[in-house]
Amino acid sequence: MTHAELIPAPTRIDGPYRCGFVMDERTAISAGPGTETTERWLRATVGAAVGLPLRPAPDGMRSNTVTLRVDDTLRPEAYRLTVTSAVGIEIAGGDAAGVFWGAQTLRQLLGADAFRRAPVARKATVGIPDQVIEDSPRFHWRGLMLDVSRHFLPKDDVLRYLDLLAAHKLNVFHFHLTDDQGWRIEIKRHPRLTEVGAWRSRTRWGHRASDLWDEKPHGGYYTQDDIREIVAYAAERHISVVPEIDIPGHSQSAIAAYPELGNTDVVDTTALAVWDNWGVSPNVLAPTDATLRFYEGVFEEILDLFPAATSPFVHIGGDECPKGQWKASPAAQARIKELGLADEDELQSWFIRHFDSWLTARGRRLIGWDEILEGGLAPGAAVSSWRGYAGGIAAARAGHDVVMCPEQQVYLDHRQASGDDEPMPIGYVRTLEDVYRFEPVPPELAGTAEAAHVLGTQANVWTEVMQDRSRVDYQVFPRLSAFAEVAWSALPAPADRDLADFERRMVAHYKRLDALGVDYRPPGGPLPWQKRPGVIGRPIEGAPPIV
16 A cells, blocks of 8 residues: 555655554554544444454553544644554544544555455454655535435435545535425425425436336435434534525425415416426426425424534525416516516525525525526525536625536536446536546636635536436446545646546555445446446537536
């Protein structure tokens, strides 16, 4: 194992040297104040994998230890990992998170077997060369958005993805919980949201242009205790969770459960079911006081389930809201006139601003897709720039924080290669190299004061054509490994990045992913069982535009 095999690449390495430290059954953990989460994780995860008990170090033990401590001279999330043959291992972090990220690096230094759940080697010792690794992240927000509405992922699969994020030093989990095709979170005051809204009768197989259907009913949801478990599990791994409740569009599952939420003067909302197709449903929320009160009740329970300490941001969607029903609705038109608004676009802005103020008054920050910029936002609101860079540039210049996640670059549902072998191919070709050369800060902001508003970046995973965990794995990996390095490491300009070195380090990283049971896309293309012959997608040819 050499330092050159670490992903994401650290800031600086001194070594490795020929001498080294050997961990054995007597190796103990000396955990300082604030490092308890890392101590628990090392013992339960790494200790179990390599067959070492990693007991607490007795007072006065000065050698054969893994020492964990917070060093406030280091930056937040930064760490320094020191391996000394005569003493052991010390991980010093600028805060508790920094210590934990240092432990992720230690796990990589121990080799691929440290990523298993039980030991495979008979001899319970493992050696690491002497070295010093100093490291810190480029961005504070390093995220993954996972859509569990289009296809539900059971709780254990979500917990597994939190582990995969942690292994890549990613620290934000954007949890897309509601959409036209399913409502995935229990709301006690509105039980029909999951009794009805969590289930659909069938599912389109492939892109919406496909004539194939999976006639098996699909659905599922997380109980409130499931959500509490997910949030606590994330917090133990220093991952923030951003819940998303999509409004006022992408809401057909809610309207199917409670028809009074829809535009009842335009359509018979009692006849609506949870949508079984892909795309953007025309059925959107009615702009009534009753709808506002309903969703305030939803968000009250959301705030209770996602505490401010781990979920300072709440995502409200705000994208792709068709205006046809509002244009045809006498009630919506009366609302526009009553509020003194110009048109339906301003009506959507009114909807968003209501919950912007509502969340701000309760100590949270609203974040939404870049359409929410239209009409203005409160000062604390943030923007997920998905349609390209333009929304993020506009947000930063207007003084709003932004997370860069342009679909042309980091939508991992987009296909990974051209040709017929890619399963249900969607969108532009985005190869491992393309993701590795992604730059979150566009030239228009680089070197300006507004660049400070770029909180970071995230990759997004929309699951219309990902029916299960294995399909999600295939689309996400190995590209998430490249994305993690983009988000964490201080890389040169995209054209100057050392792809050959990254690919060399990925050889070792593929072994880690194998040990973790990740069904990634192999470098040579999909395996036979990963293909979906005869199921059409929606491939877009050519290079994606930079917009």
